[in-house]
Amino acid sequence: MDVTREINKLILSRIKQLLLEHRDTYRVDLHLHTLYSSDGTQTVLQALKKAKEKHIDIVSIADHDSIRAYSEIMKNNYFDNSSLPIIVPGVEFTVSFPEYCERCHILKYFYDINDIGFIGILKQNREAFNNRIHIWFKSIEKNLCLQYFFSKYDIRCSEEQYRFYLGTHRNPIPDYANLMEYLFSILRPHGIGVWDIYNKIIELNQNDLCISRRHDVESAMIRFYKKYHQQDINDNYRKLRPLLAPVGIVDTYYPQYDPIGSLSINEFGQVPIESLMNSGVNVFAHPNANKLYLMEQLEGVISGLELNAHSDIDTNQKIKQIAQERSLVATRGSDKHTDTDEYYIQMEFYDMKYGELQKLYDLFKKCI
Template sequence: MALTGGMIFMIDLHMHSYYSDDGEYQPEELVKKCKEKGIQYMAVTDHNSVRAVGEGREAAQKEGIHFISGVEVDCTFKDRNFHVLGYGIDEQNPVFQKIEDNISVQSEEASVKMLEATRKLGFDVSESDMEKLTETMFWKNRWTGEMFAEVLLNKPEYRDHDLLLPYRPGGERSSNPYVNFYWDYYSQGKPCHVDITFPAMKEVISQIHESGGKAVLAHPGQNLRDHMELWEEIAVSGIDGVEAFSSYHTPEQALFFSHEAGEKQLFITCGSDFHGKTKPSISIRQHGYSGSWEELLKQLEGIL
């Protein structure tokens, strides 16, 4: 970490609470984890929901942590799915309730279709299996690819199933088995994918701006990995920043997007994308940023 004025600044602006359908911890628990890690600036950016903002802010104030209001909204650009982070938003703006309601209704319907698609892979998984898994979660009737992975990987009868071997200890996809199973089977273009109608990226950017926030393209190295030709258009679409430093990015990707941000007058952010058990190899503060924290803070003045 870089020393700035005798202090070490630690920032993590991308993490998820249990208000995300793939998050594990309550906002207060995330604040405690940030305190333990020495985080001084944090944001909880749940998927299509701002429910954690008030709770997180209150808990952070008690711990002396600077809390930035945030959200991560699913959207589309040129028929591809992306995530846009909103920072410094007014979480009371009614647009965020509309975003949550829209996704929630569609997610429940999609969950049933994903269950059917999972069965077509040859797995005996039931609604009761999924309901048992979600009984302690905030969203009871919303199932994700990561949840299907957790259920299947914990069924004894599938211990040696060929499709699951890559996700077991020692397998090539075992670093984050649940989320990797999602990317391989439930993400866009994969056999268990179910379409959900997301708003256009420009619409989401506009909504974030109207709520007083700044819009940042989340983990671009992940979502643009096979479609880098879209980057130039996205960079001038109205976004304010780019999450150059992410647990998803290689050092080369982080360097590329940092350089691109400078060239295109965008600010950069850093976030671990911590979820808990969904991504067990990712911890808070794990985003790869090692530059000047003082310089990063200057860039982020508009949202801190």
């Protein structure tokens, strides 16, 4: 059982009934993750119940490159359950957009499992993730920080070992979260914690002959320290990601210098952003406010920009302004991965005005 055109019709009718209430605002969260994302820790029902508890009218489960949650949603008839928020079918695709120079994610809503193009996107990304594993482990071989600890403590690390690890994982999709979990599982038994990795990166970075990269890494480490130095994170494998795979620091960006083994990989064979043009509504997830000029290249591909709870007020305000200028819808998303209230404190963030929701409804309607 999965999402089809008939399911989308049902969801559309429920949103229409909601609009008939003619409220000033509606509470919307169109970016939730569950256990079906490799970095998600909440179940589908936990996510839905928490949203209901916070009086959210409409949600979307948008797991990373996965629609497995919707088999569970269909099986339990959550789509037509009036005691739960309205669920908009969604997925967060990892796509190729080289001009963006960052990991690029697109939220696709109202997909149809019978659409050949949509199925092709899912298949290509599965193959791309498999390719990314190979690239990761080539980078690990060149990562001076990891190789220092591997050599000092005679730690074995290999692509084959990681693939076996994935096979025993609750979510076998290769992603940064379970890569870091794997690395931590072979480092921590030797007493190596997050701050040990941090300190070794600081030390090694001083010897980098590439001045611009050295500065970029230094800036990333300063941001990391300011954010976490008062927190107990030494045993938190998730905090390895901003150290070993800092956003925007990709070895291929510095072709004239030897690689440092950054695990930040932006291009690995995933679908080009233009391939998302058909089938569903596309919203740019957590966009970089300084790169919104690139939206001019995506006319006909992108219908909206996301206001993300992880972003600061100024960033979201700028994104909202650009959305208005370009006649794009501005959605709201918590990007919530856990069953906590961390991103459900300032609930007014999730309020969409009647006109905004009507515009979103009209976009959804075109998919039917």
